[in-house]
Structure formats: C-alpha cells, structure tokens
Amino acid sequence: MAGTARGLIEVQDFCLRYETMEGAVEAVSDVSLNVQPGEFVSIVGPSGCGKSTLLNALAGFLTPSGGTVTVDGEAISGPSADRGMIFQQYSLFPWKTVRENVEFGLKMSGVSRSERERRARTLLGLAGLTQFENHYPDRLSGGMKQRVGIVRALATGPRILLLDEPFGALDAQTRLIMQQILTNMWQRLKISVLFVTHDIDEAIFLSDRIYVMTARPGTIKSEIVVPLPRPREPSMTLSSEFLGLRRGLMSLIREESIRAMGGEVSLDSLKGLAINLEGQDLATVL
Amino acid sequence: MLGLVSLAVFIAVWQLLTVNHAIFYVRFTNVPSPEEVLARAILAAHNPVFGDHIWMSCRRILYGFTLASVVAIPLGLLMGRFRILREIVFPICEVTRPIPAIAWVPMAIMLWPTNEESIVFITFLGSFFPILINTLQGMATVDPVLVRAARCLGAKEASVFREVYLPASLPQIFTGLTVGMGVAWVSLIAAEMISGQFGIGYFTWEAYSLVQYSDIALGMITIGVLGLASSFAIRLLGRLAMPWGAAR
C-alpha cells in the first residue's frame, strides 16, 4: 500500500438511501466524482442536498446503498485515521488539553507517550499554537478550536482530509485566516482535500476544482475548474477571473436553491431581486 | 459576611425563644437553648461514646454509598451503551425506584442476618437510584460528534468508551453522586432511628426517649454538619476528577 498510496478518492454512481420510519429517503443518487492525489476539491450545493451524507460515506460512517466509494482503489469499510475529518460543530474533547487532543490519534495507534508528545509539539508549533498546548478547549476561540481540530486530524498523517463546512460558524475575518492556514498545511503536507462549503467565495479561493450538487436527491450538476494561479492572494478575489467564476457558480446554485425550496417561486419573478442582491453583495466585497 | 450575620440572628432568635419559654401554638418550653446545646457539645466531645456514634454513621455511609457507586456507575455506563441491557434492567428500576429506601426497613431486617448489614443496605438503596439515573442521563447526552471524531482518529469500541463516553458522562455522574449522598444520609438517619444501635440517628432518637433534650439539638446539628462535609468532599473529588472545569 505504501509508496503508491497517495490519496486518490474515487466515487462511482454513489447512491444513499436513509431508512426512516416513513420509508426510504433517497438523499444522494448517482454521484460520481474524484479527487486526484494532492488535489483540493470543493463541493457546493443547497442545504439538504447530501453533502454531509457523501462525506460521511467517505469517512466510513455510512455504507453506500449503491455504487462504489474507494480511496486508492480500496473500498471503505469503516472509519480510519487514514481519512481525517473536520466537522462543522467543534469536536475537540473538552476533557483533554490542546496537546492531548492532538495526541489522541497517535495514542490510538499505539505511539509511545514521548514520541506522541514530540510529534504533537512539532505540529502545534507549525500551526502557531505552542502557547496554548496546555489549555482546555473551552478557553479557546472558535477559530482556534477548528485550527486545533485540523492539526489533530493531520497528526496521524492521513492521506485525505474531509472537511464539512468547517468554517461555517466563524466570522468573516477569522474565516480568511483559517483559509490561509488550511491552504498552507495542504501545500506543505501534499494530501488530498475534499471540502464542503456553502460559501462560493471560499470554494473558489481554496479549490483546484469545484463540484456543484443539485437539490435532493443530490447529484452532481456540474464541475468547474478553477484556473487561478497559486499561491492565492486575498486580492485575487477582486480579479475579473474570480468574479466571473463567482457569477457562474451563483446562478447555478440559485437555480438549485429555488428547486430545493420546492420550486414554487418562478425564476423570472426572482430575477430582479437576485440582481439587486448580487449588486449589493459585490458592493460590500469591493 | 452577610451569611455570618444571618447565622448570628438565627442563634439570637433561638436563644430568645428558648430562654423565655415562648409559646404561640408552637411550644418552646422544652427546647434547649443554644447555650445548653453548646455545653452538651463540649461534654460530648470529651465522651468517646459520642465519637463512636459518629464513626458508626460515617462507616455505614461509606460502605453503603461506595457500594452504590461501584454498582450503579458501571451499570449505568453499560446500560447507556448497550440497548439490550437497558431494556432488561430499566423496567425493574422503574418499578422499584418510587419505593423510598425507608420503606425497605422491615424487609431489610428480614433479608440480612445482622442489623448492621440491613442499615448499610438501606443506605445503599437510597443512593443507588440517583447515581444510576444520572449516569444513564450522562450517557444519553454524550455529543455524538465527539464519538465520530474519536472513530475518525482510529479509536475502537473500548477506547471510545474509555476516552469519550466515560469523561463526557462524568459531570452528570457527579451530579448523581451529590444527590445520592444526600439521599444516603436521609435513609441512614431514618434507618438508625427505627432499627439502629449506635449511629448519630440513633443517638438523636435515644436523646428524646431519655429526656436529654439538649442532645436532640446536638444530634441534629451533627447530622447537618456531617451531611455538609460529605457533599463538600464529593465536590472536591469532582474538581479533582474533572480538571477541565466541568464541575463549576
């Protein structure tokens, strides 16, 4: 496995039905996508379209009802430290200090105490968290918690990192910093990232490619390559290329959001409103 | 500061009522004054028998409460984790729980060969259910995202139990221990008054029979102090067990 194992995610005709008391609910149907080794790929789509469902299947918490989900050619049989996951909700263990949280994965794989400590310290240093290593999570800000969460997930050296709207609860300023940190870590560690977000700017700014999903049952509506050069600078969000991508993505998502709401609202009646909104949005960005 | 003042006022009112043998439906004629109680307390402090009473009660609490914790906490944790166990044990709990521990006294005397054992059994029963119910509650409210985070980091079943479910339930377990300790004292004192030989509850009841009215108040105050001390001990233990500050 070593040597060739580099974090290739392949999803083929993936379907997932939830069995509920009212019967089966088709959450995701026929999704095919891939993430190449070392690639940064985002998924955007209206809420309820099955983004978390897809990520949970990749993490190993759900078994596909149809299709295949593989990493480096191997079917996923359960959660594993090979696939790190970051949740939208803060998920640090409140009873462990920052360093103990980071050490957790290593402890589970039987790494000795001193070695654990050494590796955790190194990683915390890279993430600029050294001075907080003995703090308990409740003393940290939201951004700091997610930063520790990312470091914790990376500590075991996973091949891929799955992130489910990780910065959704953070303010705009903190979000920008977190995006920068995530980009840095990704480039340094050369792992594959699958990133779920509802923030279009975030998706464009971070990704090599973006998949847009349709409303339930979720399928892939389109795939967009982001040709912006790296390293990405915050000023790029004002470039015409960025704004063009943004406009395209917004209209794709708007269609789906309306469909997700039941589609009673006709597109035409919303057009004037939407253009207004977009103008306003841009004004605040500029 | 204000607390001290209010205590002083309480004692002053007590002194006034008793010294003047006040009667207004409630009769203070035979109620001992603070002075008398203090005098008895000093006397009792020099009498090893009084110390024995306290020691007996404390020992019964220690046995009954410790036994209850040792059984109820693991049982609650396992019941919280394994549904089958929960479905088997829960109905039994629901039926026996509403019976106050004191109502078990006659049955306990029949069940256990010695008086001592039946009193410890009553104390055990009193603290058992609060501890069990709170442990269960703690298990039910464990944040599922923490469990999933642990699994993503490679934790297997036993590790998830030890590293997530147990610490996540600890605050609620300690709530159970605090409540359980209170009920243990209630049950113990009642049991000692009914069936005891020795013990601070027995001391208090016996004082009434022997017309030693000052000792009644002395017994009551001692019970209060012991209850306070033991709930303080539990709080201290909670702080030590949960250094991350869940026990505020």
Ligand SMILES: Nc1ncnc2c1ncn2[C@@H]1O[C@H](COP(=O)(O)OP(=O)(O)O)[C@@H](O)[C@H]1O
């Ligand atoms: N455990 C579940 N049981 C039944 N339906 C579920 C469950 N989890 C999610 N769903 C449904 O599946 C759909 C997709 O959910 P989810 O993957 O959370 O969407 P997203 O993350 O894109 O908002 C939603 O309509 C949701 O109601």
Ligand SMILES: [Mg+2]
């Ligand atoms: Mg979601």
